[in-house]
Amino acid sequence: MSTETPLIGNLHAAPAENPLSGARIGVVTFPGTLDDRDAARAVRLGGGTAVPLWHADESLQGVDAVVLPGGFSYGDYLRAGAIARFAPMMNKIIDAATAPSAARLPVLGICNGFQVLTESHLLPGSMVKNEHLKFLCKDQVLQVENTDTAWTSQFTADELIAVPLKNQDGQYLADPATLEALEAEGRVVFRYVGENPNGSRNGIAGITNETGNVVGLMPHPEHAVEAGYGPDDATGMRSGTDGLTIFTSVIASLAGGAQ
Amino acid sequence: MPRIIVEVMPKPEILDPQGKAIASALPHLGFTGFSGVRQGRRFELTVDGEVTEQVLASARTAATEMLSNPVIEDVISVRVDDEDAA
Numbered sequence: 001m002s003t004e005t006p007l008i009g010n011l012h013a014a015p016a017e018n019p020l021s022g023a024r025i026g027v028v029t030f031p032g033t034l035d036d037r038d039a040a041r042a043v044r045l046g047g048g049t050a051v052p053l054w055h056a057d058e059s060l061q062g063v064d065a066v067v068l069p070g071g072f073s074y075g076d077y078l079r080a081g082a083i084a085r086f087a088p089m090m091n092k093i094i095d096a097a098t099a100p101s102a103a104r105l106p107v108l109g110i111c112n113g114f115q116v117l118t119e120s121h122l123l124p125g126s127m128v129k130n131e132h133l134k135f136l137c138k139d140q141v142l143q144v145e146n147t148d149t150a151w152t153s154q155f156t157a158d159e160l161i162a163v164p165l166k167n168q169d170g171q172y173l174a175d176p177a178t179l180e181a182l183e184a185e186g187r188v189v190f191r192y193v194g195e196n197p198n199g200s201r202n203g204i205a206g207i208t209n210e211t212g213n214v215v216g217l218m219p220h221p222e223h224a225v226e227a228g229y230g231p232d233d234a235t236g237m238r239s240g241t242d243g244l245t246i247f248t249s250v251i252a253s254l255a256g257g258a259q
Numbered sequence: 260m261p262r263i264i265v266e267v268m269p270k271p272e273i274l275d276p277q278g279k280a281i282a283s284a285l286p287h288l289g290f291t292g293f294s295g296v297r298q299g300r301r302f303e304l305t306v307d308g309e310v311t312e313q314v315l316a317s318a319r320t321a322a323t324e325m326l327s328n329p330v331i332e333d334v335i336s337v338r339v340d341d342e343d344a345a
Contacts, residue, residue, distance in 0.1 A: 079328055086325070119328065126330035128269075129276040173273060173331060199274075 023251045026053040026063035028093070028113075030084045034071035035110065035222060042222040043067070046247025055087040064254050065106035065150070066093055068113030070166075070220060080127055080169040081115030094120055097214050104213040106150035106250050111167055114206070114216030122214045123207055124182070125174030130167070131199025139231035139240075140165035140219050141193040142205050146186050149212040154249040161242035162231045165197060165219040172200035172207075172218070182207055190217050221246040261310045262340040263318045267327040268299035299335070302326050310339050 025043040027050055029036045040050035051063050055073075060066070073084035084090060096105035109117035117123040130136060141162050144155040155161070174182070179201055182188055190206030198218075206217030221243025224230035230240035269275040275297045282296040304318055315337070322334045 078326070082325070082328065118330070124330075126328050128273065128331055131274070131276060133276050133280050171276075175330070 023048040023065070023254050024051050024061075024063045025049065025247075025250065026051045026060060026066040028053045028055060028066060028068050028089055030055040030071070030073035030087060030116075032072040032075050033069055033112070035069040035220065036071075038220075039067045039069040039110070039222045042225040042243065042247050045225045046244055046251060048247065048251050053089055055084065055089045058088045058092055060089075060092050060096060060105075063105075065108070065250050066096075067222075068093075068107065068109040068116050069222065070111030070113060073112055073116060076112070076115075076169070079115075079119070081112055081117075081119040084112075084116045085119040090116065090120060094122060097122055097209075104211055106253065107214045108151050108246065108250070109214075109216040110220055110222060111170075111218055114218055115169065117214060117216040123209055123216045124178045125172055125201075125207070127169045127218075128171045128173055129169050130171055130197075135166070135168045136170065136197055137164070137166040138197070139163070140197060140205075142190045142217075142219060143193050144189070145191055146189040146208060146212075148186075149189055149208045149215050149249075150253040151215045151246050151250050152189055153253050154245050160193060161221075161224075161245070162233060162240050163219045163221045163224040163243045164231060167198070167218055170198040170200065170218045172198075172204045174201060185210070189215055190219075261306045263304040263306060263310060263315065263337065264340050265302040265304065265318060265322045265326055265337050266299060266335040267302070267322070267332050268335050269297060270331060270333055273331055299332075300326075303340070315339070 025048045027036050027039045043050040051061055073081060097107045115127050118126050139162050141160055144152055144159045147153060147155050147157055187208050188204055189208050192203045192205050196203050205219060208215045224240050224243035227239040227241055230238055232238060233240040278297040285293055306314055319337045322337050327334050
């Protein structure tokens with residue numbers, strides 16, 4: 001063979017084309033946030049500009065969208081995400097995400113960020129400990145069931161993606177009426193494929209709000225954005241970059257004025 | 260100083276994984292008379308001064324809006340601690 005086979009994949013895979021290079025995506029850091037740097041890196045690889053936002057500040061610094069990254073905000077001591085919900089920065093985000101106009105701030109909550117979104121009532125339901133009580137860390141296949149949100153517009157309908165799942169409190173719960181509404185309105189955005197990893201109702205891995213600008217998901221797309229660091233896939237070990245489409249999607253949505 | 264006790268429990272219809280884990284461990288230690296365990300939380304709110312009706316009302320609001328999540332938990336009681344504060 002004349003071509004050299006890389007050990008862990010092509011580390012220089014070009015990111016998807018950048019429809020709005022320079023879109024400013026805020027990444028919030030709470031005390032106990034772990035994945036803010038990874039989220040910022042994902043924003044950059046997706047073609048945006050990552051803007052660090054501090055939980056105690058009150059200025060959104062004119063960002064076009066916000067990511068609430070994973071971790072254990074305030075140690076999760078009360079409930080996962082419960083104290084972060086009262087941070088000054090969250091008050092600003094809640095206001096901007098529920099603005100009456102069509103210019104609602106796109107917000108993505110990943111893992112602990114998803115928990116913060118439910119505690120903030122930006123998304124319905126809640127999270128409890130994984131059914132089998134184990135902390136999970138694995139590559140997880142998801143089906144993308146809603147491509148109309150600000151964060152999923154560049155996926156194809158029912159596309160299967162693989163991103164890492166790592167959590168303690170990942171079991172999604174909601175009352176039967178809420179679950180029925182989520183299903184009827186197509187607001188289940190991501191669903192677990194294969195064995196339900198944590199006992200989530202209806203295999204729900206991610207949902208959106210009624211206006212499609214707020215999305216929460218339990219697995220971690222920001223850890224699957226660069227060959228060499230993502231899940232294993234058909235092209236090689238650790239070369240999966242399925243998560244990048246989340247970040248290119250929001251930039252495309254902003255460019256199109258869709259949200 | 261007087262204290263207000265807030266007790267929060269997971270809703271009955273929601274599986275309580277922590278309680279389930281404890282229930283399954285009890286027989287290993289020889290405690291065989293118990294068919295189930297549910298684990299909740301007790302909060303002790305210390306009050307500087309008298310527990311007025313206003314303070315108690317504030318504690319009730321904190322119990323429902325912050326100390327519990329109504330999707331998964333019920334506030335069982337909000338009461339003044341009637342034992343002498345240790």
